[in-house]
Amino acid sequence: xxxxxxxxxxxxxxxxxxxxxxxxxxxxxxxxxxxxxxxxxxxxxxxxxxxxxxxxxxxxxxxxxxxxxxxxxxxxxxxxxxxxxxxxxxxxxxxxxxxxxxxxxxxxxxxxxxxxxxxxxxxxxxxxxxxxxxxxxxxxxxxxxxxxxxxxxxxxxxxxxxxxxxxxxxxxxxxxxxxxxxxxxxxxxxxxxxxxxxxxxxxxxxxxxxxxxxxxxxxxxxxxxxxxxxxxxxxxxxxxxxxxxxxxxxxxxxxxxxxxxxxxxxxxxxxxxxxxxxxxxxxxxxxxxxxxxxxxxxxxxxxxxxxxxxxxxxxxxxxxxxxxxxxxxxxxxxxxxxxxxxxxxxxxxxxxxxxxxxxxxxxxxxxxxxxxxxxxxxxxxxxxxxxxxxxxxxxxxxxxxxxxxxxxxxxxxxxxxxxxxxxxxxxxxxxxxxxxxxxxxxxxxxxxxxx
Amino acid sequence: xxxxxxxxxxxxxxxxxxxxxxxxxxxxxxxxxxxxxxxxxxxxxxxxxxxxxxxxxxxxxxxxxxxxxxxxxxxxxxxxxxxxxxxxxxxxxxxxxxxxxxxxxxxxxxxxxxxxxxxxxxxxxxxxxxxxxxxxxxxxxxxxxxxxxxxxxxxxxxxxxxxxxxxxxxxxxxxxxxxxxxxxxxxxxxxxxxxxxxxxxxxxxxxxxxxxxxxxxxxxxxxxxxxxxxxxxxxxxxxxxxxxxxxxxxxxxxxxxxxxxxxxxxxxxxxxxxxxxxxxxxxxxxxxxxxxxxxxxxxxxxxxxxxxxxxxxxxxxxxxxxxxxxxxxxxxxxxxxxxxxxxxxxxxxxxxxxxxxxxxxxxxxxxxxxxxxxx
Ligand SMILES: Cc1cc2nc3c(=O)[nH]c(=O)nc-3n(C[C@H](O)[C@H](O)[C@H](O)COP(=O)(O)OP(=O)(O)OC[C@H]3O[C@@H](n4cnc5c(N)ncnc54)[C@H](O)[C@@H]3O)c2cc1C
Ligand code: FES
Numbered sequence: 045x046x047x048x049x050x051x052x053x054x055x056x057x058x059x060x061x062x063x064x065x066x067x068x069x070x071x072x073x074x075x076x077x078x079x080x081x082x083x084x085x086x087x088x089x090x091x092x093x094x095x096x097x098x099x100x101x102x103x104x105x106x107x108x109x110x111x112x113x114x115x116x117x118x119x120x121x122x123x124x125x126x127x128x129x130x131x132x133x134x135x136x137x138x139x140x141x142x143x144x145x146x147x148x149x150x151x152x153x154x155x156x157x158x159x160x161x162x163x164x165x166x167x168x169x170x171x172x173x174x175x176x177x178x179x180x181x182x183x184x185x186x187x188x189x190x191x192x193x194x195x196x197x198x199x200x201x202x203x204x205x206x207x208x209x210x211x212x213x214x215x216x217x218x219x220x221x222x223x224x225x226x227x228x229x230x231x232x233x234x235x236x237x238x239x240x241x242x243x244x245x246x247x248x249x250x251x252x253x254x255x256x257x258x259x260x261x262x263x264x265x266x267x268x269x270x271x272x273x274x275x276x277x278x279x280x281x282x283x284x285x286x287x288x289x290x291x292x293x294x295x296x297x298x299x300x301x302x303x304x305x306x307x308x309x310x311x312x313x314x315x316x317x318x319x320x321x322x323x324x325x326x327x328x329x330x331x332x333x334x335x336x337x338x339x340x341x342x343x344x345x346x347x348x349x350x351x352x353x354x355x356x357x358x359x360x361x362x363x364x365x366x367x368x369x370x371x372x373x374x375x376x377x378x379x380x381x382x383x384x385x386x387x388x389x390x391x392x393x394x395x396x397x398x399x400x401x402x403x404x405x406x407x408x409x410x411x412x413x414x415x416x417x418x419x420x421x422x423x424x425x426x427x428x429x430x431x432x433x434x435x436x437x438x439x440x441x442x443x444x445x446x447x448x449x450x451x452x453x454x455x456x457x458x459x460x461x462x463x464x465x466x467x468x469x470x471x472x473x474x475x476x477x478x479x480x481x482x483x484x485x486x487x488x489x490x491x492x493x494x495x
Numbered sequence: 496x497x498x499x500x501x502x503x504x505x506x507x508x509x510x511x512x513x514x515x516x517x518x519x520x521x522x523x524x525x526x527x528x529x530x531x532x533x534x535x536x537x538x539x540x541x542x543x544x545x546x547x548x549x550x551x552x553x554x555x556x557x558x559x560x561x562x563x564x565x566x567x568x569x570x571x572x573x574x575x576x577x578x579x580x581x582x583x584x585x586x587x588x589x590x591x592x593x594x595x596x597x598x599x600x601x602x603x604x605x606x607x608x609x610x611x612x613x614x615x616x617x618x619x620x621x622x623x624x625x626x627x628x629x630x631x632x633x634x635x636x637x638x639x640x641x642x643x644x645x646x647x648x649x650x651x652x653x654x655x656x657x658x659x660x661x662x663x664x665x666x667x668x669x670x671x672x673x674x675x676x677x678x679x680x681x682x683x684x685x686x687x688x689x690x691x692x693x694x695x696x697x698x699x700x701x702x703x704x705x706x707x708x709x710x711x712x713x714x715x716x717x718x719x720x721x722x723x724x725x726x727x728x729x730x731x732x733x734x735x736x737x738x739x740x741x742x743x744x745x746x747x748x749x750x751x752x753x754x755x756x757x758x759x760x761x762x763x764x765x766x767x768x769x770x771x772x773x774x775x776x777x778x779x780x781x782x783x784x785x786x787x788x789x790x791x792x793x794x795x796x797x798x799x800x801x802x803x804x805x806x807x808x809x810x811x812x813x814x815x816x817x818x819x820x821x822x823x824x825x826x827x828x829x830x831x832x833x834x835x836x837x838x839x840x841x842x843x844x845x846x847x848x849x850x851x852x853x854x855x856x857x858x859x860x861x862x863x864x865x866x867x868x869x870x
Contacts, residue, residue, distance in 0.1 A: 085821040086803075086839060086859065127841055138597030149542060156533075198825040201854065204599040207541075210825040211854055214536040230818035230826045318535045326532045384821070418823045 085234075088123060088381045090116035097375040099239065099255045101466075106369045106390050107383075109440060118439060119382025125431060126417050129424050130202075138203050140423045141191075144403075145208070148186040155179030156327060159343050163336035170339060177343040181350040182404070187216050188355060189406025194422045196225055201419075218319055219281035220311045227284040233418050237363060237391030240373045244363065247272065247283050251462045252364045252455075255372075258465040260480050265463045269456075276352035281312050323348065354404070361395050361451040362411040364458060367444045368393045388415035389436055393444035394429070395451055402426060412443065548642060551578035555645045557591075560616060562637050565700045569622040569669065570634045571607065576617055576645055582610055583648030585677040586745070586772075589619070590850060592644030595632045599644070601851060602629045605673035605747075605772070606648060609680035620700060622669035652745065652772040653677075658684045659743035663736060664714075665756065667692040667727070667748030671700050673772055674747060678708055687714040688736045692727045692748070696720050727752070729759045740765055747772040781835040781844045782864035789813050789870045790832065798862050803839060805857040813870060815857060822859035831855045834866025 084091075090112035096105040107115070159176035192215030194200070200208045214221045227243070235241035239255055246252040250269050251262045272279050282288070290297070290305050297305070323344035331340040369390040376387070395401070395409035402409050402425075410425035413432055420428075436443045446454070465476040530539040540553060548556050557574040564570045583589070588605045608618035623634040652673050654662070662684050664674045671691060678689075689708070693699045699718065709716030717735055719727055732739045740763060746756045753771045760769040784800035787807055792814075798807035805827050808815040818826025822840065831853045835846040839859050847853040847866075857868075 083803075083820040083858070085819075123840070130841075134596040136597075138594065146545060149545060153542065196825075198828075201825070203594075203597050204853070205594075209854070211828055216536055225824070226818070226826065229824035233823050234819040234821065315536075318532075322532050322535055326529060330529075381821075419825075 084378050085381055085384045088116060088119045090119075090382060091378060091380055094378060094380075094383075097372045099370070099372045101255050103255075106441070107386055110386075114439065115380070115382040115386060117382075118435070119380065119385055121435060122385045122416060123381070125428060126420065129417075129420060129428060133202060133421060133424075137421045137423060138200075141195075141200050141203075141208060141421070144186065144190055148183055148191060151179055151186070152183035155183055159327070159340045160331045160336055161334050162331065162339035162343055163334060172336075173339050173343055177346050180343060180347040181354075184216060184347055184351040185354055185404055188351060189358070189408065190403050190422060191215075191406075192217065192221075193406050193408070196221055197229060198419045199421045216319065217277050217280070218312060218316045219277065219284045220308075220315055223284040223308060223311070224280070227286075229418065233415065235376070236388055236415055237368070237370045238373055238376055238387075239370055241376075243283070245370065246364075247279065248288055249279075250459060252458060253370045254462065254466055255370055256462075258462075258476075258480075260477070260484055262463050262465075263477070266456075266460050269459045273353050273356035274349060276356040277348070278316075281315070285309060285312055357448070357452055358395070358405045358408050360455045361448065362392055362408060365393050365444060365446070365451045365454040366458065367442055385416060386441070388412070389432070389441060389443075391415070393446075393451065395448050396445055397448060399426075401448070412445075549575065549577040553577055553579065555579050555647065557617075557643050557645045559637055559639055559641045559643060561639055562633075564634075565620060566622075566698055568634065568698070569620060569700045571618050571620045572633055572637065574617050574619070574643070574645070575615070580615075580617070580645070581647050583617070584653045585610065585680045586653040586673045587648040587650040587676075588652075588673065588772075589617075589648050590646040591619070591629075592646075593629055593632060593637075594643075595628060600629050601644075601646075603774075605650075605652075605676060607672050607676045607679070609676070620669070620672045620675070622700070650772070652747070652770060654681055654684070654743075654745070661686045661738065661742040662688070663739055663742035663744040664689040664691075665727075665744065665746040665748070665752075666690070667752050668694070668698070669700065670746075670748035670752075670772070670774070671705070672747075674745060675701055675704070677745075678705075678714070682713070684713075688717075688739070688742065689714045690717045690719065690727070690732075690735055692719045692721065692752075694721045696723075729755055740768075742768065744769050745772075746770070747774075750775055777833065777848055779833065779835050779846045779848060780864060781837070781846060785862045786865040787862045788865070788867045790867055791870055800837065800861050800863065801839070802861055803858050804836065804855075804860055804862060804866070804868070807862070808857065808868075808870070815870070817858060820858045822856055825856065827857045828854045829857055830869040832867040832869060835863040836860040836866055837863040 092112045094112075096108065098105070110118075155176045155178075158172050158179065162170055162173035162176055164170065164172055192213065195208055195213045196210050196215070198210035201210050206212055210225070215224075217224070232242055232244040237245060239245065239253065246256065249261075249272060250265045251258060285305075285308055287309075294302065294305075324341060327344060328337045328341040331337050369387075371387055371391070376383075379387070389412055392411040392415040394412055395405060397405075397409060407422035407425050408414060410422075410429055413420075413425040413429050414422070416432065433443045464473050465480075467473060468476070527539070533539075534542055543550060544553055547553070549558060555577050557576045557580075559572055560575050561573040562570050563573070583606045586605070588603045590601050590603050592599050592601045594600075604619035604621060606617055607620045608616065621630050621633045623631045650673075654677055658681065664677075664687065666674050666689070674689070678687075689705070691699070691705060696702070696718075699705070699720075702718075705714075705716060705718070708714045715736075736742070744756075744760070746753060746769065750773065753773055756769060756771060757766070760766050782800075784798055786795060786797050787804055788795045789808065789811075794811055794813055796807055796811040798804070803820075805815050805817055805820065816827055816829070818824035820827075831845075831847045831851075833847050833849045833851070835844055836855055837844050837860065839861055844863050845853065845855060845860070852869075
């Protein structure tokens with residue numbers, strides 16, 4: 045719970061009273077001056093006084109060619125498109141999400157039942173292990189991506205079904221829904237690709253942008269990256285819990301902050317325990333009468349691993365591939381609605397592919413559309429994507445998209461390249477590394493992690 | 496995993512152990528425990544609902560078995576309630592949650608069937624009102640087989656177990672529904688007078704049955720049509736039912752009739768003999784700006800129609816949950832018990848009547864009239 049981090053404090057337009065219902069002074073004021081209090085991102089009107097704040101690397105402003113009027117126009121067009129789609133939500137959409145949920149549940153039950161016989165060998169192979177493991181992996185991926193992620197974004201809240209609601213949903217992931225919603229929905233989606241504000245840029249352990257500070261820690265980032273992918277659900281939980289920050293700052297934290305951390309940590313541990321009991325204890329034990337304990341255990345391990353690697357693979361393609369922009373921290377102060385939309389479009393990238401692929405990515409393959417409208421039902425992203433692309437092309441904005449292998453390769457290349465410091469005129473990179481190492485030896489520490 | 500305490504879904508229920516031996520009981524509960532572990536992070540119900548949404552222990556639902564037209568505007572809906580249905584007293588109503596265009600809407604309907612039917616079904620009779628979302632859907636577009644959500648029966652518009660010596664029913668339009676429920680089951684009422692009004696003869700719901708009760712001598716039945724007799728004037732009761740003052744009276748109909756009846760009975764000093772049922776207990780008229788009440792912190796603030804509730808609450812010193820402040824993170828969602836709010840981005844108005852308990856985003860909604868929040 046944050047208290048007004050984004051409020052621009054001006055004269056309050058409300059009055060606390062306990063006796064009468066008299067309305068307030070704003071009635072007298074005109075229409076245009078109203079809403080001084082409201083978050084600037086709710087305002088479509090452009091603000092010609094705002095200036096571009098360059099990043100350290102001095103990279104050019106990707107929106108430089110747009111006039112304030114054009115930015116406002118983009119904002120209005122995107123608002124209108126949002127309204128059009130939201131107004132047309134109905135039976136068909138409700139049926140879609142219910143069908144996905146139903147399919148996922150049957151698939152999970154079927155796969156788990158199949159795995160009870162996973163120990164049975166037919167001609168040297170264990171067919172039920174293979175079928176069950178594949179099914180369970182897909183079920184877990186669907187549950188996390190197309191269902192969990194999207195329901196927790198509030199994409200289906202409009203149905204007023206208390207079971208399929210952002211406030212009620214809990215997912216098969218060790219990060220508790222409440223903590224994930226805070227770090228993902230609130231921080232990442234509001235501050236997308238803003239250096240120093242959006243910790244999703246490399247999750248605090250990987251340097252994915254030239255403008256992020258290089259430290260010695262980055263040298264190992266190809267390894268950190270692979271380890272992160274394999275343990276993705278645990279690293280997400282640690283990340284949502286802000287474990288790193290706690291370890292670094294705990295000496296300076298108040299008792300209250302520490303108590304809050306401990307409460308959240310125990311929630312995470314509770315979820316780890318629940319998942320482990322289900323996947324690694326009860327399910328394997330149930331397979332014992334059919335001699336499938338060990339194979340059911342390995343099946344669950346593989347399914348969780350496959351889910352981790354797949355989700356990581358999809359998610360890194362959302363913001364890290366070549367061509368996607370990042371933004372300076374101060375550049376978003378007073379940002380208007382149009383500018384926020386622009387930042388979402390320029391700060392995200394899509395993955396092209398088949399319908400099945402899109403569903404398996406939870407439609408995060410339509411990352412640009414998702415970032416423009418995080419609360420729009422995911423089945424609608426494909427439908428609006430040609431129109432978003434057209435809008436971006438009309439305004440000469442780069443719509444970043446590519447096949448999964450292409451985007452993944454682009455990210456891995458970056459992870460390797462950025463493990464080394466940036467090139468600086470007149471100094472070899474080798475020397476920068478040596479210098480940092482010498483300094484670290486002196487301080488007897490490995491230095492911080494990239495910020 | 497619930498948002499509205501009124502309709503919890505993920506309640507971890509133990510199976511009702513009708514099993515005699517305690518050993519079997521504890522085996523069942525251990526099995527249930529295993530099921531719970533396997534279902535996590537969901538609950539076993541979420542899986543069991545796939546197979547039998549009407550089973551014992553499930554959230555209360557009903558399956559619509561038939562829609563039978565009564566008049567051009569009204570139909571009787573026959574519902575097979577889930578196993579958890581606890582029955583009703585004639586005159587009570589149920590809340591029905593119907594999905595229309597993908598959105599769930601809850602409305603109250605009086606149960607018109609007697610408490611015990613051979614097949615365990617219940618009936619409600621719905622009159623489609625102009626522009627009525629749910630009533631039109633139920634009367635005109637509902638297919639048998641549809642599942643609806645239900646709440647247990649409730650309401651005080653009932654006749655005591657010991658029947659009054661003399662009874663008077665005054666009903667108008669769809670207001671006949673709770674009374675027909677009473678007439679169908681309370682054969683023990685010794686002396687019943689019934690005045691029923693409708694716009695025209697064709698609009699009378701269950702006309703034949705009502706006249707039948709009269710013919711059988713169970714009621715002294717008077718039917719009045721506005722087009723022939725004009726709107727019912729309560730002063731005419733002296734001629735229609737001369738001993739009306741001595742009767743325990745139940746009245747159900749439009750708000751105007753109910754208000755008039757309350758005033759009339761009070762004026763005669765016999766308000767205790769009157770019970771009314773209101774189909775529109777609260778009327779929420781959206782406006783511009785208004786009063787926001789924070790129920791748990793017991794604060795109230797008046798705000799204009801351009802200020803997000805989030806900001807208004809913070810200005811009043813309420814600790815409001817928040818996040819992005821621009822409508823995308825759902826970090827500010829709180830439950831609106833009743834009232835109306837307007838989306839500042841789109842102008843769309845959301846209203847909640849008591850019992851609806853709607854979650855709303857405070858950062859992009861402004862109060863529209865008034866609203867009560869669970870905060
Ligand atoms: C205790 C109780 C028992 C009820 N029993 C029955 C019953 O047995 N049969 C039955 O048909 N209805 C009954 N109702 C009314 C029912 O709950 C709905 O209000 C009604 O069906 C209209 O809903 P709607 O969605 O069609 O209209 P809405 O779409 O909600 O409203 C459409 C328009 O009609 C107005 N309106 C809403 N409700 C009413 C109303 N009741 N009378 C007149 N105007 C209204 C609204 O202000 C709006 O302008 C009962 C209500 C209560 C509170
Ligand atoms: S604060 Fe994020 S949706 Fe309201």
